[in-house]
């Protein structure tokens with residue numbers, strides 16, 4: 001199993017401290033998630049457990065994290081040793097996951113944008129769907145496929161930009177370059193159109209699909225001012241998605 005995140009795990013972990021992560025990414029994500037008390041959660045592409053730990057802190061009864069990168073899982077398990085939260089971390093590929101349980105919520109921040117083809121996206125969605133209880137929800141933060149490339153540089157002041165080497169079409173790599181703690185690192189996502197996402201969600205059986213624009217926390221407005229966040233809100237580099245089984 002090869003995983004690119006093995007080489008950037010530490011840098012990625014540090015990038016979680018950028019203000020947009022807290023004031024937009026996490027705020028929008030937790031808004032969609034709602035009350036987690038006593039809920040069972042499966043966190044796919046859990047990385048080093050940044051959100052996985054927060055789900056448990058917010059009262060979730062059972063939390064399992066799945067991640068393809070050994071290094072990411074190692075960092076997550078280190079935190080679990082440092083402060084046990086009874087989170088189970090599984091090293092595995094979501095494309096080959098199958099059914100491992102029946103959860104109230106399946107969550108995944110930045111998983112689907114690693115699908116390189118519509119077939120891979122469909123497979124991920126199938127593995128999400130089969131792990132949900134009837135009435136359960138899939139909630140995710142993802143690259144916003146509908147952001148026009150003309151605004152890719154407008155997010156530089158938030159600590160990241162996107163770039164592409166060719167025209168946007170199904171499967172085109174989108175390179176994210178993140179600047180955090182005076183260090184730069186890059187990784188690729190893959191473009192699949194918003195229509196392809198809708199098709200994959202519907203095909204596996206999701207009843208309702210809701211797209212959530214990024215929202216800024218009141219603390220973020222207070223600390224940086226409304227104007228600072230305007231470019232983010234205008235170009236929407238990321239998007240929240242909620243699907244109901």
Ligand SMILES: C[S@@+](CC[C@H](N)C(=O)[O-])C[C@H]1O[C@@H](n2cnc3c(N)ncnc32)[C@H](O)[C@@H]1O
Nearest residue numbers: 005045046047050067068069093094109110114
């Ligand atoms: C941008 S990181 C997000 C990590 C975490 N969800 C967060 O928000 O902090 C994306 C993660 O997805 C993982 N990943 C990519 N493809 C995967 C797959 N097929 N199965 C499991 N994990 C995958 C990567 O290894 C990486 O850790």
